[in-house]
Amino acid sequence: MKYIVTIITLTFGLMTFAQNVEFKSSNFKDDKDGYKAAVDAIKAGDEFFTLGNEAVFAVQSPGMNFGLALREYEKAQKFNPDNAELNYKIGVCHANSSDQEKCIPFLKKAYKLDPECDPFLNYYYGFALQLDGDFSAAKKAYDAFANSYKKADDFSKFVSKRKKECQIATNAVASPVRAWVDNVKELNTPQNEYGPSVSTDGAELILTSNRPNGHTPNELGGYDDDIYISSLSNGKWSKPKAIDGPVNSESDDVSNNLSYDGTKLLMHRVVDGQCDIFESELKGADWTAPEKLASSISSSRANERFASYSADGWSIYFNRDNANRSNGYEVMYSSMQSKIQKNYMAAQMISSINSKFNEGPIYVHLDGETMYIASEGDGSLGGYDIFVSENINGTWSEPKNLGYPINTQYDDFFFSATANGKYAYIASNRAGGEGGYDIYKVTFWGTEKEPVTATEDYLLASIVNPIADNSIEESVTVKKKSFTVFKGITIDAISRKPVEAEIEITDNTSGKVIETFTTNSATGKFIITLASGKNYGIAVKAEGYLFHSENFDIPKGSSDNLVNKVIELKNIKIGSKIALRNIFFDTGKSILRSESNAELDRLVKLMKDVPNLKVEISGHTDNTGSAKLNEQLSQDRAEAVVSYLTKKGIAASRMTAKGYGPNAPIASNATADGRQQNRRTEFEITGN
Known part of the structure; x- marks a missing residue:
């Protein structure tokens, strides 16, 4: 992903320093055939090397050119490992690959053999020192390049940027943020793994890899990118499996965001x-054939990549390389006019986020106010770094660096977080990995390398301590919103088989339906995130089944960030009974509260959809207080429900009201939780 700007040098050095062995026939009199083969390999490599440099100079991808050049240079390297210019060129090839760490020994050796073998050696030698963490020496090498290269002014912005990166990295390493970054070894191989996108509950992860996949390899024996999925079990990720079906093709397929x-x-x-x-x-157990997004996003006049959904699902954020912009990719967004028609409006650039260099992968946090962007721009420790921006009154703020060790002098990009704010997954080609780009897990907060136990309502951007260009700044202030993952499965109460059902979630305070969705047709599974500090009602309905309702609170600032439900649906038959959990009365009274209307209206719809249905509406209390008074209260409440249904057009002859008081408990009255369960209104089918 990272390409270093340089120019091609075709002339061999004429002077010999230290033990530099030049490619001269006089140096290899005993092996003329080997010498000729090595020189031919260098000439072949130089053609690709030139093309790679031309692309990089134009801020474009060099494609496989550096890899093809490297293949030829390595043939010559076996014949003569002590030529300064050849070591330099091999180092440049590695510097423009995903395995940048490999450039360090070659560029150091080239400098040792002949520090003047190429006008750009000081620049690349500085880059090798920067990767190696010797930031002070790297800055001196960059200065040496600026002072020695006649056309250094043409590259002044790159030299200035590299020196600035070294200063930022020096400060960042001295003041690391409170996060642990660990290689997820079970996901990684010697090939590239990147593009992590984790489910909000942290149980599944999508990623991209160019590991062997059975497709036709390219000229270098490598494979195209495919998309894989892995599941978390007992703290370990399963071996990634290529997604079946049409998601993967013979072309490069790269995961962006779930x-x-x-x-x-x-x-x-x-x-x-x-x-x-x-x-x-x-859809069910299968992913559908990918469809290209509207032309306002996927334009035929440009390249687009690295897209992210907005929190409300109405917008897409993505990268585009603007033909009129020489600085590579920038961040754009496009919003839908209709979710049904998916008609996206013309894409807009976000000027407050874009830099003079390439922008990379984007992740919009589910709070809708925080965006994580990878960028090569000012403020980077080197290569791509991950930055955070917050939306303040409709405007995205200037991005701030997330700091070390999340970011390093290598490429660090992609960012995907779990809903609880504890963990994120990134990709990096930092030193010490399995090879190329690897997937890393970021654990936020905590003083020891143990699972975090701190309150989970912290957003990632407020936990870490972002850094400015040359010094550590105070933390970026981001509003702290608490989210809870609500997940589960809908099944038949008797067969225990999955049931496809529609779930409606209501904010009981406002009475507003905030989400309606359908569970998976093959598995019955669902997952959604809900804001904390609210009381929710859920209603579940499926054809041929009684609707199911529940009610639960998510306290503000709650650390209980996962609600996992197995929802059992009952067939519409005589004797089937459900508890109406979203019908509310004030204590000791039988007047229905307005929060009950959504639940009651669903009951009205069921009675109208099944016109032969006859039911008993029953009221129940706990055993607190007088049994006689409780029986009367439960009778009055049952009659209040019947009265509501009658006013909505349901014949009174189809309903009976019965108050059981404390006489039909479903839980122990010895606990507060048990007593709460016993205080309920039930609906039982008596005829159909």
Whole structure:
């Protein structure tokens, strides 16, 4: 992903320093054939090397050119490992690969053999020192390049940027943020792994890899990118498995971001050199064939990549390389006019986020106010770094660096977080990995390398301590919102088989339906995130079943960030009974509260949809107080429900009201929780 700006040098050094062995026939009189083969390999490599440099100079991808050059240079290296210029060129090839760490020994050796073998050696030698963490020496090498290269002014912005990166990295390493970064070894291979997107509950992870996949390898024996999925079990990720079906093709398929409910996947695909954004949906057990997004996003006149959903699902944020912009990719967004038609409006640039260099992968946090962006721009420790921006009154703030060790002098990009704010997953080619880009887990907070136990309502951007260009600043102030993952499965109460059902979630305080969705047709699973500090009602309905309702509170600032439900649906048959958990009365009274209307209206709809249905509405209390008074109260409450239904057009002859008082408990009255369960209104089918 990272390409270093340079120019091609075709002349061999004429002077010999230290033990530099030049490619001269006089140096290899005893092996003329080997010498000729090595020189031919260098000439072949130089052609690709030139093309790679031309692309990099134009802030474009060099493609496989440096890899093809490296293949030729390595042949010559076996014949003569002590040529300064050849070591330099091999180092440059590695510096423009995902395995940048490999450039360090070659560039150091080139400098040792002949520090003047190429006008750009000081620049690349500085880069090798920067990767090696010797920031002070790296700055001196960059200065040496600026002072020695005649056309250094043409590259002054790059030299200035590298020196600035060294200063920022020096400060960042001296003041690390409170986070642990660990290589997730079970996900990684010697090939590239990147594009992590984790489900909000942290149980599944989508990633991209160019590991062997059975497709036709390229000229270098490498493979195209495919999208994989892994599941977390007992703290370990399963071996990634390529997603079955049409998601993966013979082209490069790169995961971008999952939707927050895990039912949609944004990805980009490269076909005939054109990169566009696609979307696939999870239907039952299968992902659908990816569809290219509207032309306002996937334009035929540009390349688009690295897309993210907005929190409300109405917008897409993505990268585009503007043909009129020489600085590479920038961040854009496009909003829908209709979710049904998916008609996106013209894309807009976000000027407050874009820098003079490449922008990379984007992740919009589910709070809707925080965006994480990878960028090569000012403020980076080197290569791509992950930055955070917050939306203040509709405007995205200037991005701030998340700091070390999340970011390093290598490429650090992609960012995907769990809903609880404890963990995030990133990709990096930092030193010490399995090879190329690897997936890393970021654990926030805590003083020891143990699972975090701190309150989970902290957003990631407020936990870490972002850094400015040359010094450590105070933490970026981000509003702290608490989110809870509500997940589960809908099943038949008797067969225990999955049931596809529609779930409606209501904010009981406002009475507003905040979400309606359908559970997976093959598994019955669902997942959604809810803001804390509210009381929610859920209603579940499926054809041929009684609707199911529940009510639960998520306290503000709650650390209980996961609600996991197995929802059992009962067939519409005589004797089937459900508790109406979202019917509310004031203590000791039988007047229905307004928060009950949504639940009661669902009951009205059921009675109208099944016109032969006859029911008993029963009221129940706990055993606190007088049994006689409790029986009367429960009778009055049951009659209040029947009265509501009658006013809505349901014949009174189809309903009976019965108050049982404390005489039909479903839990022990010895505990507060048991007493709460016993205070209920029930609905039982008596005829159909």
